[in-house]
Amino acid sequence: MNYEANPIAVAIFLAFVGFVLGISFYFARKAKSAEGYFAAGGNIHWFVNGVAFAGDYLSAASFLGICGLIATMGYDGFLYSIGYLAGWIVALFVVAEPMKRLGKYTFTDALDSKFNSKAIQLMAAISTLAVSMFYLIPQMVGAGVLVTPLLGLPHWMGVCMVGAIVITIVATAGMTSTTYVQFLKGGLLIIFSTVITVMVLSRGLSTESRPDTFNPKMIAAADADTTIRVTEAKTGLTFVKIVEEGVANWWIVRGDNLEQAQSKVEMHSGETLYNGAPKTDNKFQSVGLVTKLPDGQTETGSIGPLNYFATIQESEIVRYPKGKVAKFDHEGDHVKVFVPEITAGADLMIPGQKFKLKDGVGKMNFISLMLALFLGTASLPHVLIRYYTVPSQRDARKSTIVAICGIGFFYVLTLFIGFGAMTLGVIDVESGNMSAPLLAKAFNIFLFSTISAIAFATVLGTVSGLIVATSGAIAHDLMDNYMNVQMNDKQKVMAGKIAAFAVGIIAIILGIAFKGMNVAFLVGWAFAVAASANLPSIIMLLFWKKTTAKGIAYSIGVGMVSALAIILSSPSMYGQYGLDPASALHKLDNPGIISIPLSFITLVVVSLMTQKDNEGLSTEAP
Amino acid sequence: MLHEPATKVEKDAASDWKAKLGIKLFWLYCVIYMGFVGTAVFATESMKLPVLAGVNLAIIYGMALIIFAIILGLIYNYLCTKKEDELNAKAEEAE
Incomplete structure (x- = not known):
């Protein structure tokens, strides 16, 4: 489809970007200490944090990817909604309060709270970088997808623009500005998605095609x-x-x-x-x-x-x-x-258009994906760091519940938005990712402009969170803890900002390289890597007192490497390399079903072999 | 380097009670989630069956999973808050 820039869309978009940058500069003075930069001083109100959670989590994968998948594949897209939301149950019931109790700026702090182990610090930081990079790719792809119809610019320019704005947001005020950008975007996304849903239901269904829709002779x-x-x-x-x-x-x-x-x-x-x-x-x-x-x-x-x-x-x-x-x-x-x-x-209206549930491999791929989505949320570093921005464990719990309400409500709406796009003739056959904004365009141009600007903000909010998480992993986990680089508070913030800049540049390059892949599908991989590398360690640290530092470090390594190896040799990646997917080393596109149990087994075996390391440590699970 | 929390952590006499409740509710949800995945994989056609107002099992089960998560979260928060207030007040009295 040909997309032309619309002046209203450009105006709303520029106003939004200007506002977001204004917030960043306003909060810049609060981000002069490491605590202010990495954890917003731990003083965010639980409701704001909960909506910011939603803003962080409802990424391009949710708004563009899931709606696009439902629009093109039907119910199979909704499976992502169900899995993404179910993951919050693990976060709420198992992870939220202990993470808040044990950590400081990053989830590595929580994992390492009992051991003070170099191996954990290194492996958890690498895992944070790997997961965040996998999560960053689809966000940047989504940015490129959005900027084409919104501003009439090519994909690569959209990616570069998002990269530049996000680097500015993070480098000026770190977690504080990121929180308010996510809060704003999360709230607006839910409100305007509700508006679209009401319009879809008000219009109902019709067999008559709209004038600008392809109606074959x-x-x-x-x-x-x-x-x-x-x-x-x-x-x-x-x-x-x-x-x-x-x-x-x-x-x-x-x-x-x-x-x-x-x-x-x-x-x-x-x-x-x-x-x-x-x-x-x-x-x-x-x-x-x-x-x-x-x-x-x-x-x-x-x-x-x-x-x-x-x-x-x-x-x-x-x-x-x-x-x-x-x-x-x-x-x-x-x-x-x-x-x-x-x-x-x-x-x-049932599973089966995307996921081939009639053969063994299809069944395994499906179970594997649903497992990774369920267990992945509670192990995403950029989600976990948000537990350090509130004052207490009770606030951590309450903000998680606000997040579940907002995110759950939005995911119910994805079904209406997706089927609305499918039946209203707004799908671009080359890419389903733009289905939700184009659905808004079918109603009126103002709604389209607003939704596009919000979708763009969606990318900004999530990418900001990811970059804060990665800069924390580099500056706090690797440089400060692992390498023992002597830094005062100001230097730590500077290291975080430099790391944010470097990660932003890498994200831009990856966003251009992965153009064209469905963003929800890519995020599925990020969840698989997170669930494989991080979740077994978090769970076992909390509930198995025989867990050792080496057990955690090996578990993270094995989970991460096995998940990445399966993904990189998968049929989908063969397609991305330009090779025939049928010639891939195996048929599994989603690694969770193998890599998650492998990571658990590794932790148990290594911990049992290294029990003497725990002598002198507290025998209680933290 | 110490890994102390960003803000000072309050004493919480209810943390064990909350952890146990959390695990129970986690398993409850997990079983219902596994039921959904199992039905989708091994009895896909049964997902077409109309179960509520003509809407099929796939839609109703999927929506119910989302709504149930919200309800369970609210119940959990209510019970935890109540227990925290009760046990922490007792702990303060004991001190």
């Missing part, structure tokens, strides 16, 4: 010149090239008829044509349509939440699945034809 094959024909192997479909008034389009042969299709052709001359014309001609349109409603209805009118789902279950919807994109070469040009598929609503 059907013609008799006998009425057209069908001499240029190509049969594509993967889809088994035959395509016909028809030139009208100098514009070439690809049509799909459907028996005696031809169905109009959307195509992207990379010409051997280097030019790319969308439906036979340059992108700026706006011939390439958004897709998605309800073709059949129950009882022969053509529209439902305003509809209630449960009735909305019940109606979709009995409807039929046109989708453009990624797996149905036909790719072939014709006269030296690379052709992609986006093939529509009519899907029963009942099939879209």
Whole structure:
């Protein structure tokens, strides 16, 4: 799709960025001490912290990725919502208060509180860096995705812009400005997502396509010149090239008829044509349509939440699945034809469009993902550091509950937003990530502009939190604790700021390199690495008194390395390398089912072998 | 380097009680979550069954998991706050 900058969107966006930077400079004076910089002085109110938790957690993966996945794949996207929210149960019931009690600035402090071990300090800091980097990639990809329709700028420029703004936010006021940016963004995201949901339900469902949505024509094959024909192997479909008034389009042969299709052709001359014309001609349109409603209805009118789902279950919807994109070469040009598929609503409302649950590997991948999502939240370093920004354990607990309420409510809304985008014809066939903002655009431009600015702030808030976590790992865990670099308070803050700058630059590079991958999918990996590397240590430290420092260090190392090894050799990564995914070393895309138990086993075995190290330490679990 | 908390930690006589309650509620939720994952994997078609106002099991179970987490969190906070006030008051009296 062609995206053009909208003046209202640009104005709201600039106002928001200006406000966010204003907050950062205002709080800069509070971030002169290490405690102020890394933990906001430990004085944030529990309600503000709870909403900031939501702002931190509801990242680009949630707003862009999950809504996009539901819009293109149906219920499978909602599984991420369920898993992400369920993870907060582990955070609340198991981790929140002990983490607050044991730590100082980072979760490494909590893990190391009983042992004062160099091995733990090193491994936990490396794990923080690895997890945060994995989490940063999709956020930066999301930034690039957003800035294109919002400001009309290319992907790389969006990534660079976010990088620059976030480095400024973090480098000026650390955790304090980050907290208020997250608070603001979390609150606005929930409010405006509610507005979109109300509009989706007010409009209801209709079989009539909107004017700017692709609505394919059907013609008799006998009425057209069908001499240029190509049969594509993967889809088994035959395509016909028809030139009208100098514009070439690809049509799909459907028996005696031809169905109009959307195509992207990379010409051997280097030019790319969308439906036979340059992108700026706006011939390439958004897709998605309800073709059949129950009882022969053509529209439902305003509809209630449960009735909305019940109606979709009995409807039929046109989708453009990624797996149905036909790719072939014709006269030296690379052709992609986006093939529509009519899907029963009942099939879209259960798992199975993305996750292949009929074979063993698919089942294993699914269980593995759900396990990582459940156990990952409570082991994400940028989530854990937020427990150090409130004054007491009671505040830590209360802020977690505020977070669960806000995040849970938002995740319920993702289902309405996703299906709203699917049925309202706002999906860009090249990427589902923009579905939520484009849905807002279908209602009115002001809503689109506001939602886009909030989505951009979503990225800013989460990336800021991640950079604070990584700068804490470098300056506090590695330099101060592990390497014993002698620094006064001011120098620690300076080290944190320099680390934030370096991490920001790396994040920019990764955000450009990973363009095009679904952001929710990428975050799934971050959860898997976090759950494998960190959670076994946290749980066993709290509940098994025989846990030793070496057990923790080895467990983190084995969990992290095994999760990363499985991810880097997975079919999805083979696709990213430009190799055939079918030739990958194994079929597992989600490592949790292997790497999490492996990490637990490592901790138990190593701890039992090194019990003498615990002599002289307190025998009680902390 | 010591790893003391960023702010001074208050004495909490209820921490053991809260930890035990937390673990019980964690396992309760865990069982219901595993039930969801198991149904999705091993009885996917049963997720199509309408269970409430014509809406299928997949949607209702998924939404229920989210809403149940919120309710459980609120109950946990209520019980913990009550116990903290009770036990910490007793501890203060004893001192």
